[in-house]
Amino acid sequence: MLLAALIAIWLKVNLPLSVALVWVSNPITMGPMFYFAYKLGALLLGEEPTVGDFNWSFGWFMDNTTRIGYPFLLGCLVCSWVSAVSGFVFSRLLWRAHIVRKWQKRQRSN
Numbered sequence: 001m002l003l004a005a006l007i008a009i010w011l012k013v014n015l016p017l018s019v020a021l022v023w024v025s026n027p028i029t030m031g032p033m034f035y036f037a038y039k040l041g042a043l044l045l046g047e048e049p050t051v052g053d054f055n056w057s058f059g060w061f062m063d064n065t066t067r068i069g070y071p072f073l074l075g076c077l078v079c080s081w082v083s084a085v086s087g088f089v090f091s092r093l094l095w096r097a098h099i100v101r102k103w104q105k106r107q108r109s110n
Contacts, residue, residue: 033079038068041075 001022008018025033041050049071054060 032073037075037079038072039075040078041071041073044074044078047071050061 001019004018004022005015010017039049
């Protein structure tokens with residue numbers, strides 16, 4: 001959080017949002033997020049999401065790259081696109097509501 005806050009201050013971006021998003025993607029939540037992306041990609045490709053005996057070795061990753069890689073990358077692409085578009089729309093709606101309230105308040109005071 002400290003690193004995210006320092007970088008947000010240095011780049012002059014949204015500090016609360018930068019610190020809050022650290023809690024969304026962290027080493028604890030990465031496993032479930034990656035698994036969800038894989039399952040989503042496999043579903044979209046019409047494949048059965050299967051992972052054989054998992055082994056923490058370079059050979060295992062090289063042998064399973066095409067079987068796991070394509071669904072995983074497609075799932076990541078879809079998740080990132082949906083997150084980006086929904087975040088953009090949500091922030092635009094919040095900003096518009098904020099501006100409308102300010103205009104209404106200004107009109108009432110006149």
